[in-house]
Amino acid sequence: MLTKPQLGAGDETATDVVALMADIGRRARAAARSLALADPAAKTAALHAMAAEIRKGRADILAANAGDVAAMEAANQLPSFIDRGRLDDGRIEAIAAALDVVAGLEDPVGVVTAAWTRPNGLAIERVRTPLGVVGVIYESRPNVTADAGALCLRAGNAAILRGGSDALATSRAIHACLVRGLVAAGLTPDAIQLVPVADRAAVGLMLAGLDGNIDVIVPRGGKSLVARVQEEARVPVFAHLEGICHVYVDRAADLAMAKAIVVNAKMRRTGICGAAETLLVDRAVAETHLVPLLDALAAAGCRLKGDAGVRALYPAAEAATEEDWSTEYLDAVISVALVDGLDAAIAHIETYGSHHTDCIVTADEAAAARFFREVDSAIVLHNASTQFADGGEFGMGAEIGIATGRMHARGPVGVEQLTSFKYVVRGEGQTRP
Amino acid sequence: MLTKPQLGAGDETATDVVALMADIGRRARAAARSLALADPAAKTAALHAMAAEIRKGRADILAANAGDVAAMEAANQLPSFIDRGRLDDGRIEAIAAALDVVAGLEDPVGVVTAAWTRPNGLAIERVRTPLGVVGVIYESRPNVTADAGALCLRAGNAAILRGGSDALATSRAIHACLVRGLVAAGLTPDAIQLVPVADRAAVGLMLAGLDGNIDVIVPRGGKSLVARVQEEARVPVFAHLEGICHVYVDRAADLAMAKAIVVNAKMRRTGICGAAETLLVDRAVAETHLVPLLDALAAAGCRLKGDAGVRALYPAAEAATEEDWSTEYLDAVISVALVDGLDAAIAHIETYGSHHTDCIVTADEAAAARFFREVDSAIVLHNASTQFADGGEFGMGAEIGIATGRMHARGPVGVEQLTSFKYVVRGEGQTRP
Incomplete structure (x- = not known):
């Protein structure tokens, strides 16, 4: 399946979206392994550094956004659609401030959520762990690039972000800031990857799970996007189709x-x-x-x-x-x-x-x-x-979406809902009779 | 897709497994709605009544089992396989005793697992709810019929059980006891349904989710069964492929x-x-x-x-x-x-x-x-x-299996892992600014 994706300005020509996406999946899995063991302080530092880079990169982000908006206008998109994709100083500051909020959230990884001792002396704890790799598929709100990437990082997950093609240049400019923040804190730049091409085949590959390298998909967007994701995804999905x-x-x-x-x-x-x-x-x-x-x-x-x-x-x-x-x-x-x-x-x-x-x-x-x-x-x-009905209003600090399914996450999906758990059992030589 | 399934002795001829399974799915969904609201005491009474019916039905169960075992021997099945399918007085008492254990477990439905109050006075609780409908696909251990049905009931879920064809008569005899126990306690007999035919197409239909009427599948059996379920299922699966x-x-x-x-x-x-x-x-x-x-x-x-x-x-x-x-x-x-x-x-x-x-x-x-x-x-x-590594040893009372996935359930899957949750929010007229 060789395709010629439309590319953002200045991009090298990607001739094989399948190979590109497979590589993104492998990098994400490797990043997830290292993030699972990352020091909480390094994640906090990265999130603050990402916020600082967003503020420093304001001019670049606005320039990229001006190009996206001009293209949307030339394509006669709806004004409400264009408005959602348009950034200004206030919106950029809001994106940076949201990163600082996530930096301040308690790190969920390693938190003990239950502990008990058995009559034979075994001490059992249930401990939060990251979920792994989160795929986020969204439309043209560029702030999702930062919000979703940050929440995944706080929970120790690698993120693969696939934003709407109409805001791709803006998302890439924001993503560049996130990567600088990660690197500044000593974390792998693969912790948050942005699919760099607009090829729609990338979405299908993500929904198929990238060879087992995506653990959950979060769609952010309208009903038709969510319906497609729920219909086609071969991996779990945190979503709501609609809110009646x-x-x-x-x-x-x-x-x-x-x-x-x-x-x-x-x-x-x-x-x-x-x-x-x-x-x-x-x-x-x-x-x-x-x-x-x-x-x-x-x-x-x-x-x-x-x-x-x-x-x-x-x-x-x-x-x-x-x-x-x-x-x-x-x-x-x-x-x-x-x-x-x-x-x-x-x-x-x-x-x-x-x-x-x-x-x-x-x-x-x-x-x-x-x-x-x-x-x-x-x-x-x-x-x-x-x-x-909002993660912020619930006190979760931030949310990546609201789920109406009954599995794993339900209601606002915040950092806790982006974790899994393991059982840790301490013995003194016990064997089972 | 009309098929002529092989039937247990004395069964009416089911000519359309698709229609049969669709009906089972609809009944299960309706049963799940009523079970979600069932009085915990009624579920406890049903579980004890199921145990009593198993003990009363011992002769019928053994007679059915003798037929299954004779057929397995005539088919030259492996001795270890036949042994897993064979019941005796001790194994039947163990099945009944396990039902009494599940009856004694705390009812998880309605348990508040987190509670907090927001600065605006909203009081938020996270409350356990049933998952919905659990599909259990297992091989020829007839005890799973009782164990899985009981755990699902304790958690307020409807169960659709599809046991191995070699033990179908035994499973039907056990299932008849479960149904009598349900009815004696005033619960719907559709709370625990057994697929009454050996047609393998029933498995494929369950893996496809029965038109949205199965919420999760739990396979119990060897690696080839679990691999098929993990490969084909269009609904979430709680399972482990192997334990290395x-x-x-x-x-x-x-x-x-x-x-x-x-x-x-x-x-x-x-x-x-x-x-x-x-x-x-x-x-x-x-x-x-x-x-x-x-x-x-x-x-x-x-x-x-x-x-x-x-x-x-x-x-x-x-x-x-x-x-x-x-x-x-x-x-x-x-x-x-x-x-x-x-x-x-x-x-x-x-x-x-x-x-x-x-x-x-x-x-x-x-x-x-x-x-x-x-x-x-x-x-x-x-x-x-x-x-x-066992739900009983962990103090969960009983388990339906062990999961190695990271979503929802991980490790032993007991009654708590068979629940979901909702958020309950109490206000005094608050509106969002």
């Missing part, structure tokens, strides 16, 4: 609290995965709660789509179709249904939800307890906005 | 302790995955330690294969080939090498091991600490036999 997040306003909800939570959950930022997409209102309080809730949403600029019961009380709402209940708008739109109490709310979420983040607003502790137990989502909230 | 376990006798080892550990690690039971397959002896103590160690192994009935250095000191050893270092004998055979100290021992294990269980014998705490840190295996031991 619900707020259920129970009969025992305080109306003022419900209004604040619903408006925040939907409208604070509509484009994030933790944004609410569906409002469920207990029919028992429809007469008192529905109109004020929908007025508040409308006042905040939200388009409303309701079922028949909702529209009977609030005719300004458009009619929701069956498809609306399973649609992630990522926009100032919400679907609204009346439900017959807690059981019906839970059933609706089970039928249409995506197991991401769901909230109940109620003063009834028993109802909240049932919601917590019965809603099978990565994050369930009581009397708090779904927009808190 | 090492004992490294360091220069600071106490000779008497080393002899006891080496003989136990190799010879206590040679057929289990935690049995030692390679002995590494520090060249610095070859003159004093090697001959007594090998004499002890030989006296215990072990065949010895050594490298040139070993044979120079112990000419009775056969010559080991390169292949021996990566061979899991599962028999009274051991490969023996002299190594140049700790670094060479670690390098040998990294090159030839299977990341399962490895041991260092030494009085040098610093050497043990380095071995613990640098050997990348699920279980690392200091001054204790590798035969302790």
